[in-house]
Amino acid sequence: xxxMTVGSGFDAGPVPERAPEQRVRGxxxxxxxxxxxxxxxxFFMALIALIILSAVFAPLLAPIDPYKxxxxxxxxxxxxxxxxxxxxxxxxxxxxxxxxxxRVSLTxxxxxxxxxxxxxxxxxxxxxxxxxxxNTIIMRTMDVFFAFPxxxxxxxxxxxLGNGIPNQLLTLTVVMIPPLCRVAETATSQIRGMDFVDxxxxxxxxxxxxxxxxxxxxxxSPVLVYxxxxxSACILLASGLSFLGLGVPPPTPDWGLxxxxxxxxxxxxxxxxxxxxxxxxxxxxxxxxVSDGLRQAMDVKG
Amino acid sequence: MWFxxxxxxxxxxxxxxxxxxxxxxxVYIAPGDPIASLLPPNAxxxxxxxxxxxxxxxxxxxxxxxxxLGHALTGNLGRSIQNSxxxxxxxxxxxxxxxxxxxxxxxVAFSIALVLGMLAAYRVGSxxxxxxxGISVLGISVPSFWLGVVLVxxxxxxxxxxxATGMGTSGSESFSLFExxxxxxxxxxxxxxxxxxxxxxMRTTRSSLAExxxxxxxxxxxxxxxxxxxxxxxxxxxxMPQILAMLGLQLGxxxxxxxxxxxxxxxxxxxxxxxxxxxxxxxxxLQGAILILAMAFVAINLVVDLLQTVxxxxxxxx
Numbered sequence: 346x347x348x349m350t351v352g353s354g355f356d357a358g359p360v361p362e363r364a365p366e367q368r369v370r371g372x373x374x375x376x377x378x379x380x381x382x383x384x385x386x387x388f389f390m391a392l393i394a395l396i397i398l399s400a401v402f403a404p405l406l407a408p409i410d411p412y413k414x415x416x417x418x419x420x421x422x423x424x425x426x427x428x429x430x431x432x433x434x435x436x437x438x439x440x441x442x443x444x445x446x447x448r449v450s451l452t453x454x455x456x457x458x459x460x461x462x463x464x465x466x467x468x469x470x471x472x473x474x475x476x477x478x479x480n481t482i483i484m485r486t487m488d489v490f491f492a493f494p495x496x497x498x499x500x501x502x503x504x505x506l507g508n509g510i511p512n513q514l515l516t517l518t519v520v521m522i523p524p525l526c527r528v529a530e531t532a533t534s535q536i537r538g539m540d541f542v543d544x545x546x547x548x549x550x551x552x553x554x555x556x557x558x559x560x561x562x563x564x565x566s567p568v569l570v571y572x573x574x575x576x577s578a579c580i581l582l583a584s585g586l587s588f589l590g591l592g593v594p595p596p597t598p599d600w601g602l603x604x605x606x607x608x609x610x611x612x613x614x615x616x617x618x619x620x621x622x623x624x625x626x627x628x629x630x631x632x633x634x635v636s637d638g639l640r641q642a643m644d645v646k647g
Numbered sequence: 648m649w650f651x652x653x654x655x656x657x658x659x660x661x662x663x664x665x666x667x668x669x670x671x672x673x674v675y676i677a678p679g680d681p682i683a684s685l686l687p688p689n690a691x692x693x694x695x696x697x698x699x700x701x702x703x704x705x706x707x708x709x710x711x712x713x714x715x716l717g718h719a720l721t722g723n724l725g726r727s728i729q730n731s732x733x734x735x736x737x738x739x740x741x742x743x744x745x746x747x748x749x750x751x752x753x754x755v756a757f758s759i760a761l762v763l764g765m766l767a768a769y770r771v772g773s774x775x776x777x778x779x780x781g782i783s784v785l786g787i788s789v790p791s792f793w794l795g796v797v798l799v800x801x802x803x804x805x806x807x808x809x810x811a812t813g814m815g816t817s818g819s820e821s822f823s824l825f826e827x828x829x830x831x832x833x834x835x836x837x838x839x840x841x842x843x844x845x846x847x848x849m850r851t852t853r854s855s856l857a858e859x860x861x862x863x864x865x866x867x868x869x870x871x872x873x874x875x876x877x878x879x880x881x882x883x884x885x886x887m888p889q890i891l892a893m894l895g896l897q898l899g900x901x902x903x904x905x906x907x908x909x910x911x912x913x914x915x916x917x918x919x920x921x922x923x924x925x926x927x928x929x930x931x932x933l934q935g936a937i938l939i940l941a942m943a944f945v946a947i948n949l950v951v952d953l954l955q956t957v958x959x960x961x962x963x964x965x
């Protein structure tokens with residue numbers, strides 16, 4: 346956290362209205378100034394936008410119906426007739442399936458992180474701010490979840506619940522909550538001890554007001570940066586679960602599931618079989634590099 | 648230090664209990680009645696009640712938990728639905744196979760990561776540093792199950808150098824690391840497993856070593872005329888506690904996260920067992936395997952923490 350944001354919080358206590366708002370925007374302006382000249386991050390941000398847009402507009406972009414199978418055109422190589430990226434084991438167009446597959450795979454990467462950031466972040470801020478017994482209860486519960494490697498926890502919950510989109514979303518959200526909660530708690534308990542929080546309390550600010558206007562705004566950078574690093578992890582985890590048959594049921598296209606069904610065909614059409622993994626890899630590299638860039642721009646350590 | 652060790656061990660107990668609660672709860676979040684599969688379709692209500700009673704399922708859940716915990720502590724994790732074998736025995740047999748590749752993978756990762764991390768930290772911003780950073784980004788971004796498939800395509804399907812799947816020519820019983828014909832079955836799983844810990848350990852090495860190299864004592868060493876290699880030797884020992892801690896953590900992650908890699912290579916370890924349990928919806932097997940793996944993870948973390956205080960006496964955490 347930079348001194349400037351801390352300073353802005355201090356100003357925000359006693360002086361209401363305009364002044365603090367400008368200073369807070371000042372922090373985000375510096376972040377933007379740094380990002381503007383970080384061409385690597387900008388490039389990968391654009392790539393992510395492109396991937397998301399191609400998933401959103403998959404119905405317009407896909408050349409062929411992704412569910413249309415054909416016995417004649419099974420496992421054709423890249424560039425065969427109208428199939429730009431070949432066909433899968435049921436003769437369905439790979440390009441179309443990859444475009445549609447992005448819908449499920451990206452949703453599974455982003456939605457659980459957003460949910461977990463809200464739930465875990467809130468729990469962490471509460472634990473960090475309240476301290477004492479609420480902190481003990483929340484954080485020791487999280488410790489129990491930390492006793493599981495994330496893949497194992499995901500397999501445990503997902504394996505018991507069974508497959509399907511709602512179950513996968515639930516599993517991934519539960520897995521992502523503890524780390525986000527811990528980051529939020531650490532950030533909050535550091536801020537809690539700072540003078541401007543005491544000043545706000547002394548000037549009679551209510552607890553929600555202190556929490557949201559002073560603490561949360563200063564704790565949010567590390568939480569957001571951490572959440573951005575989790576998106577890539579979440580995409581990998583989700584595709585892993587789908588690969589194990591714990592994600593969307595077939596025939597819905599999903600990158601992880603496609604990899605798993607195409608595994609039988611590696612002797613016939615190895616290049617085509619590797620394609621869904623390339624999609625996962627590119628997406629996950631892009632998210633990782635963007636989160637590295639954000640970390641530097643937001644000046645968060647760790 | 649003994650006080651710290653005792654305290655750390657005591658603090659592990661509630662965590663371990665929490666883990667057992669989560670594992671116990673897995674049966675309850677699984678859809679469907681646990682005894683429905685045991686009953687004939689024409690079972691009467693009294694039959695159901697009788698069976699429930701014989702399994703203790705009519706008691707309050709906390710009591711059920713305590714009974715289950717008592718069984719688990721004495722090594723009784725129930726029997727697999729699929730083949731009626733005791734779960735504990737099956738999981739422990741599989742665990743040794745997983746430990747084998749996980750330890751090898753961590754050792755491979757550690758040795759490469761140490762060299763690359765040192766080179767990267769020595770000249771931050773150099774081409775070695777960029778290469779190392781590139782590898783580490785790839786390493787944490789690559790889906791391990793996809794990497795496994797690609798390696799199989801390359802080395803088994805195209806080049807015929809290495810076998811694609813399995814553990815040894817005639818199963819895991821006759822597997823030996825000291826016989827090339829058998830040992831080559833472990834190469835692809837180990838390489839696939841090693842990439843992620845490699846990138847993470849390298850990141851840790853690079854950042855903690857770069858921090859140490861910025862400290863005053865390094866300048867003092869240089870001032871008194873020590874060579875660069877000797878300086879690195881001093882520096883790496885100072886960074887070692889963090890690196891070793893990361894190593895232990897990664898070993899734990901590999902043990903718990905081996906399911907995807909073992910599924911691809913049909914390596915008969917705990918991950919493969921878990922996958923089998925998921926496919927056949929064998930909840931007792933799933934529960935037992937998860938309990939043992941999570942406990943192994945807790946134990947590894949404890950050992951790493953204790954070892955760290957031995958390696959680095961500066962650590963006197965509260």
